[in-house]
Amino acid sequence: xxxxxxxxxxxxxxxxxxxxxxxxxxxxxxxxxxxxxxxxxxxxxxxxxxxxxxxxxxxxxxxxxxxxxxxxxxxxxxxxxxxxxxxxxxxxxxxxxxxxxxxxxxxxxxxxx
Amino acid sequence: xxxxxxxxxxxxxxxxxxxxxxxxxxxxxxxxxxxxxxxxxxxxxxxxxxxxxxxxxxxxxxxxxxxxxxxxxxxxxxxxxxxxxxxxxxxxxxxxxxxxxxxxxxxxxxxxx
Numbered sequence: 001x002x003x004x005x006x007x008x009x010x011x012x013x014x015x016x017x018x019x020x021x022x023x024x025x026x027x028x029x030x031x032x033x034x035x036x037x038x039x040x041x042x043x044x045x046x047x048x049x050x051x052x053x054x055x056x057x058x059x060x061x062x063x064x065x066x067x068x069x070x071x072x073x074x075x076x077x078x079x080x081x082x083x084x085x086x087x088x089x090x091x092x093x094x095x096x097x098x099x100x101x102x103x104x105x106x107x108x109x110x111x112x113x
Numbered sequence: 114x115x116x117x118x119x120x121x122x123x124x125x126x127x128x129x130x131x132x133x134x135x136x137x138x139x140x141x142x143x144x145x146x147x148x149x150x151x152x153x154x155x156x157x158x159x160x161x162x163x164x165x166x167x168x169x170x171x172x173x174x175x176x177x178x179x180x181x182x183x184x185x186x187x188x189x190x191x192x193x194x195x196x197x198x199x200x201x202x203x204x205x206x207x208x209x210x211x212x213x214x215x216x217x218x219x220x221x222x223x224x225x226x
Binding site: 033040044058096103105 | 214217
């Protein structure tokens, strides 16, 4: 079955540590996105990539980094510079920037202790 | 600044009730409006609306868009406990803005037996 796999589902880290969240899709989608979800704030865009080896900042990119070396993979690194990293992170993809409907992964919940 | 606002933010009803969820938007370069249902994890796609006045329907759920007044509603009739979820409204922008979706805060619906 095609879909998006995010790992890990739950992650705990200490302050000052970087952590990388994995996102892999087998849908052959060109565009991939990372959103952050906090209670009462909906989804906010962190980074997105329309093609391999290219990505753009979203609305809240500070303290995050990404790479897009393969079409299937779009990992997100939460760095120690992110002031409030505890959140639910959702990865999504779609055929291309001209398509409308996003397919989402099941999410990764990061808790900073 | 592009903005999507949902109301109410939370709602508690009893099985069998009918509910109406609201979504208003202020964006440049509107392409379409989408509704998603999120039960704990990955949001799942419900409807995409691009034209005013044309109702989309799926079982007990229906939605309509008003592009003049810049809002959409999602109706759920004869609610069931399985309808309990967060309902997300999102607006898709034109492709030259990376095909981004701008999300509202979500409406948390709780259906009591």
